[in-house]
Amino acid sequence: MTDFANTKPFEWPVRVYYEDTDAQGVVYYANYFRFMERARTEWLRALGVNQEQMLHEERRMFVVTKTELEFVVAARFNDELIVTARLSGLSRATFDIEQKIYRGSLDGTLCCRGGIRAALLNADTLRPLRVPASLFEENQS
Amino acid sequence: MTDFANTKPFEWPVRVYYEDTDAQGVVYYANYFRFMERARTEWLRALGVNQEQMLHEERRMFVVTKTELEFVVAARFNDELIVTARLSGLSRATFDIEQKIYRGSLDGTLCCRGGIRAALLNADTLRPLRVPASLFEENQS
Amino acid sequence: MTDFANTKPFEWPVRVYYEDTDAQGVVYYANYFRFMERARTEWLRALGVNQEQMLHEERRMFVVTKTELEFVVAARFNDELIVTARLSGLSRATFDIEQKIYRGSLDGTLCCRGGIRAALLNADTLRPLRVPASLFEENQS
Amino acid sequence: MTDFANTKPFEWPVRVYYEDTDAQGVVYYANYFRFMERARTEWLRALGVNQEQMLHEERRMFVVTKTELEFVVAARFNDELIVTARLSGLSRATFDIEQKIYRGSLDGTLCCRGGIRAALLNADTLRPLRVPASLFEENQS
Numbered sequence: 001m002t003d004f005a006n007t008k009p010f011e012w013p014v015r016v017y018y019e020d021t022d023a024q025g026v027v028y029y030a031n032y033f034r035f036m037e038r039a040r041t042e043w044l045r046a047l048g049v050n051q052e053q054m055l056h057e058e059r060r061m062f063v064v065t066k067t068e069l070e071f072v073v074a075a076r077f078n079d080e081l082i083v084t085a086r087l088s089g090l091s092r093a094t095f096d097i098e099q100k101i102y103r104g105s106l107d108g109t110l111c112c113r114g115g116i117r118a119a120l121l122n123a124d125t126l127r128p129l130r131v132p133a134s135l136f137e138e139n140q141s
Numbered sequence: 142m143t144d145f146a147n148t149k150p151f152e153w154p155v156r157v158y159y160e161d162t163d164a165q166g167v168v169y170y171a172n173y174f175r176f177m178e179r180a181r182t183e184w185l186r187a188l189g190v191n192q193e194q195m196l197h198e199e200r201r202m203f204v205v206t207k208t209e210l211e212f213v214v215a216a217r218f219n220d221e222l223i224v225t226a227r228l229s230g231l232s233r234a235t236f237d238i239e240q241k242i243y244r245g246s247l248d249g250t251l252c253c254r255g256g257i258r259a260a261l262l263n264a265d266t267l268r269p270l271r272v273p274a275s276l277f278e279e280n281q282s
Numbered sequence: 283m284t285d286f287a288n289t290k291p292f293e294w295p296v297r298v299y300y301e302d303t304d305a306q307g308v309v310y311y312a313n314y315f316r317f318m319e320r321a322r323t324e325w326l327r328a329l330g331v332n333q334e335q336m337l338h339e340e341r342r343m344f345v346v347t348k349t350e351l352e353f354v355v356a357a358r359f360n361d362e363l364i365v366t367a368r369l370s371g372l373s374r375a376t377f378d379i380e381q382k383i384y385r386g387s388l389d390g391t392l393c394c395r396g397g398i399r400a401a402l403l404n405a406d407t408l409r410p411l412r413v414p415a416s417l418f419e420e421n422q423s
Numbered sequence: 424m425t426d427f428a429n430t431k432p433f434e435w436p437v438r439v440y441y442e443d444t445d446a447q448g449v450v451y452y453a454n455y456f457r458f459m460e461r462a463r464t465e466w467l468r469a470l471g472v473n474q475e476q477m478l479h480e481e482r483r484m485f486v487v488t489k490t491e492l493e494f495v496v497a498a499r500f501n502d503e504l505i506v507t508a509r510l511s512g513l514s515r516a517t518f519d520i521e522q523k524i525y526r527g528s529l530d531g532t533l534c535c536r537g538g539i540r541a542a543l544l545n546a547d548t549l550r551p552l553r554v555p556a557s558l559f560e561e562n563q564s
Contacts, residue, residue, distance in 0.1 A: 015461075015465075017457070017460060017461050017464055018304040018305060018306065018310060018460060018464070019304065019310055019312065019457045019460065019461075021304045021305035022300040022301065022303045022304060022305070023196075023300060023303035023304070023305070023307045023308070023358070023359045024196070024202055024204070024264075024300065025305045026305070028300060028301055029174060029178075029205045029208070030171045030172070030174035030175050030178070030301065031171070033170060033171035033174065034171050034440070034442045037170075037171070037440060037441060037442065038438075038440050038442075041440055041441070042438075050501075051500075051501065052499075052500055052501040055164075055165070055500075061165055063165070063212070063215070064170045064212060065211065065212055066209070066210065066211040066212060067170070067209065067210055067212075068207070068208065068209035068210075069207065069208055069209075070206065070207040071204070071205060071206055071207060071208075074204070074267075076305070076475075077305045077474075077475055077478075078473075078474065078475040123165075126215075156320075156324075158316070158319060158320050158323055159319060159323070159445040159446060159447065159451060160316045160319065160320075160445065160451055160453065162445045162446035163441040163442065163444045163445060163446070164441060164444035164445070164446070164448045164449070164499070164500045165441065166446045167446070169441060169442055171442065175299070175301045178299060178300060178301065179297075179299050179301075182299055182300070183297075191360075192359070192360065193358075193359055193360040196359075217334075217446070218333070218334055218337075218446045219332075219333065219334040305478075306478070306484055306486070306546075311456060311460075311487045311490070312453045312454070312456035312457050312460070313453070315452060315453035315456065316453050319452075319453070337446075337447070343447055345447070345494070345497070346452045346494060347493065347494055348491070348492065348493040348494060349452070349491065349492055349494075350489070350490065350491035350492075351489065351490055351491075352488065352489040353486070353487060353488055353489060353490075356486070356549075405447075408497075
């Protein structure tokens with residue numbers, strides 16, 4: 001039985017630029033979701049998943065079906081953030097990814113915590129496909 | 142006792158442009174949060190709340206403290222969406238807004254459902270302020 | 283001979299939301315290009331051009347091949363802008379659209395002036411197609 | 424006399440994510456301006472300029488006063504781009520930065536070429552300040 005809680009999360013650094021901030025002086029709330037997706041994309045890349053090839057050759061794509069996020073401390077222009085991604089659930093049709101955003105390092109200020117549920121779809125029919133159990137295994141070729 | 146469930150939601154139309162879509166051919170998931178904030182901003186405007194004046198003269202600002210969103214059916218380029226906002230909870234320090242996004246009209250396809258929790262902050266100290274009970278009353282001057 | 287200079291420009295209103303601003307307190311420079319495209323898209327719609335149908339049924343799409351923009355006075359959160367679009371040049375392969383952004387009305391403060399050059403492409407081969415001379419005529423069916 | 428043309432450009436890598444693309448399957452045109460600003464920000468950082476401190480402690484900020492960009496070949500999801508920035512002009516009140524975006528490396532496909540003119544402003548009065556001649560010298564502390 002998989003103990004997701006003990007999995008070491010994937011980490012991805014994100015620099016905050018002016019484009020990410022708003023007139024309140026902090027990162028605009030929707031933009032954390034962009035940061036979270038960068039971390040997920042890079043994690044998939046590290047796992048050997050080529051989303052570009054998936055979409056155009058295999059006509060399969062991941063879609064986010066739900067998300068939730070708690071905003072703890074606002075990030076600011078020039079902050080170097082660490083965005084984590086960790087598998088927290090896996091069923092035949094969906095998988096859950098827990099994500100956190102820290103300032104500076106995993107020991108730094110927690111800015112956000114939340115996650116997404118995703119599904120794998122046939123890109124033509126938009127019907128759900130079975131999520132391969134091997135997707136999140138480290139040693140896939 | 143307030144029965145939030147019976148309140149008629151505020152509605153705001155949003156057109157989907159290329160800027161909102163991604164290479165999967167649908168609205169990029171983070172952008173629904175932009176649409177949701179447009180509806181909230183226009184609702185506040187309709188209620189007589191001037192956020193610009195609040196921020197610069199009164200040094201008070203609303204911040205989203207958590208959000209959740211379920212993606213039901215993807216919206217596409219050129220879609221005319223209706224974004225709703227309805228008060229679903231109110232405490233001394235926070236208020237909850239339930240939001241839905243439909244294609245075309247409230248009778249159309251439901252694209253997303255979710256909501257946000259928000260707080261009112263002192264813009265200098267970032268300390269929470271009491272949310273005025275009168276904020277969401279229709280007849281404020 | 284066409285005298286483009288005398289053409290009345292198309293006008294489209296754009297409200298500035300937090301999503302459009304940055305930590306400098308003004309509209310982030312790249313976002314004016316989003317506003318400009320909204321005006322062009324609505325202008326095409328008013329002219330009877332359905333870009334969605336063009337892309338998916340006719341496999342033709344407009345692409346911007348160059349743009350220039352001068353930033354005169356910064357727009358701010360809550361500003362109601364008027365974005366104009368006016369044909370300023372037309373050749374077999376490209377057309378030019380002059381665009382200006384004003385605060386409030388055409389008599390208001392000029393925020394930006396510039397424009398784009400666009401081409402019509404075959405969406406599969408990405409080869410340029412001849413721009414139909416009738417495209418910008420008001421009375422097309 | 425400064426021969427700007429011989430200056431080696433600063434280079435910054437940018438990965439294309441779904442957030443950057445649109446339903447035409449390519450990078451949305453306004454987003455190249457975001458990439459260009461990331462390169463300029465990182466170049467300033469490499470030159471020892473702390474824009475955050477400039478804005479909040481010295482109340483000075485850079486603003487883009489004009490920009491132009493030619494779109495040569497569209498970048499796509501998953502592309503690794505190289506964005507360059509090189510000083511191409513300097514006067515008392517403004518400076519020009521030439522920028523190019525390549526796919527993969529400086530030997531790869533040229534996606535865009537253009538640049539910006541920028542000024543240094545007093546963040547309170549928004550009046551232009553003299554651009555320090557030392558700004559773009561490599562050896563400032």
